[in-house]
Amino acid sequence: MTATLDRHLGTQHRGAVDLQGVGKVFGRGADAVTALTDVDLRVQPGEFVVLLGASGCGKTTLLNLVAGLDRPTSGSVTVDSGRPAVMFQEPALLPWLDAGRNVELPLRLSGVGRAARRERAAQLLDLVRLSGQARKRPHELSGGMRQRVALARALAATTTNGSTSSPANGTSTDGGLLLMDEPFAALDAITRDFLQGELQRIWQATRAAVLFVTHDVREAVRLGQRVVLLSSRPGTVVREWDLGAAGVDREELTEEITGRLREVISTHART
């Protein structure tokens, strides 16, 4: 079951993210390390795409390029959905601010007034089922709760095509983009399972496009509409699976993807 990209490309919409021939080289001369080479990837508005790969496949580099934290050495990165929301493996909450103020921070940075900030933060905390916890400090929350605060904060940072998402449009961040770098990797299995479900719910509620990085095949198959497998050193797209198609057996697909991933990893032993 190979990727059927033509269906996406045929639509009228422009992609939320469009990568064309993207390459990234760190360093110069003999010490240069090629992290990514010739990556073509397109994420449609509202689509959930999972990037899957072993260590060293440049997943994080790729996400940094999309987030605008870094520039590609070659090729082009087009993000057509305003500033994306970014989530890391660690919650990275500011420990001196309570949950509510952590969520408010991106709004404060973009000059939103106090009352509007409060309201928006309350809505977002509500969205991640943390209503009433706004006055708690990060150290008073569990790992899963912290990661949900981080998600709410990331969503607060999104802007849609240059404008800050207004507090009036409820919990929706229409057309936004959510970049997630192994956000559940550091959590225990039960919490991870719960948060995967929560992410699906929130994705449906916000209609945001999601680019989700993981090395966990099960997680990829559970969450993604499309799974993109990256090779390692240098990272490039090996294969894609479309899970949106009818009659996809997810169990079977997990096996298939795992097999392919093992193949990709094995090639590194030979070279």
Next chain:
Amino acid sequence: MPAPEVVSETERTDTAAVGAGLDALDSPTEARKPVLRRVLATGLPPLIALVLFLGAWQAVWASAMYPEYQLPAPLTVWQEFAGTVADGRIWQILWISLHRAVLGFLASVVIATPLGLLIAKVPVVRAAIGPLLAGMQSLPSVAWVPAAVLWFGLTDTTIYFVVLLGAIPSIANGLVAGIDQVPPILPRVGQVMGAGRIDSARLILLPAALPGYIAGCKQGWAFSWRSLMAAEIIATSPQLGIGLGAYLKEGSDFNSMPGVIAAILLILLVGVGIELLAFRPLERRVLRARGLAAAT
């Protein structure tokens, strides 16, 4: 693209219940000891130590091992102390020393803060004066007193000069250490949220560096207090008035051991008092807000 599976209402409430359960189970719990036990646990040990010390002092004095002019009785020292309180002299002495120390400390903060920021954020400045500033901490500021007397004479300038050179390195180094210890993920988070350089420094970097900065200020206070005492003991003149250091020197000049001991105890008392009343609560508040200090 097929619609995602429809989640039934019961399943949804189940998920909510599971989430609430997880939150309740995983949230860290904090147990606070009762107030009385807390007060006893922190107040009693130093009190016992003090009583034992006074007892030992009294015993050694009573054994008459040392002549009276070398070791007075605790009560004699207390009478000396009470005497300065009774004639109101103590307030004048304390005022002279304390206002110098506080002014010197505040001036040090004003100078050391931008200096620390420069060293932390500008690599050239760090390479140029970073090691020097770290080394300055090991130079006793009393070493500056002779030079300062030659440059500025027996004036207030001499005293402030010594205090500043004592406190500035500690405060600046504290700020540099605080900034260096900020986890790199925090500025990155600021960046992806769209924070500019100034916003990032104001809302993320400086608050994150606050614990190190406060530790530096605390040390800076200790250094400015002891530098001041050194300066006051050496640079004495009628124009400078009598601060705690000069009071100590006076006791020594008049061969009055009770005066010397009373002065030393007062110096200790003020130093510890400011630390306990100002810096300790501030530091605890900042650390506790971040979950770094255990709730006692």
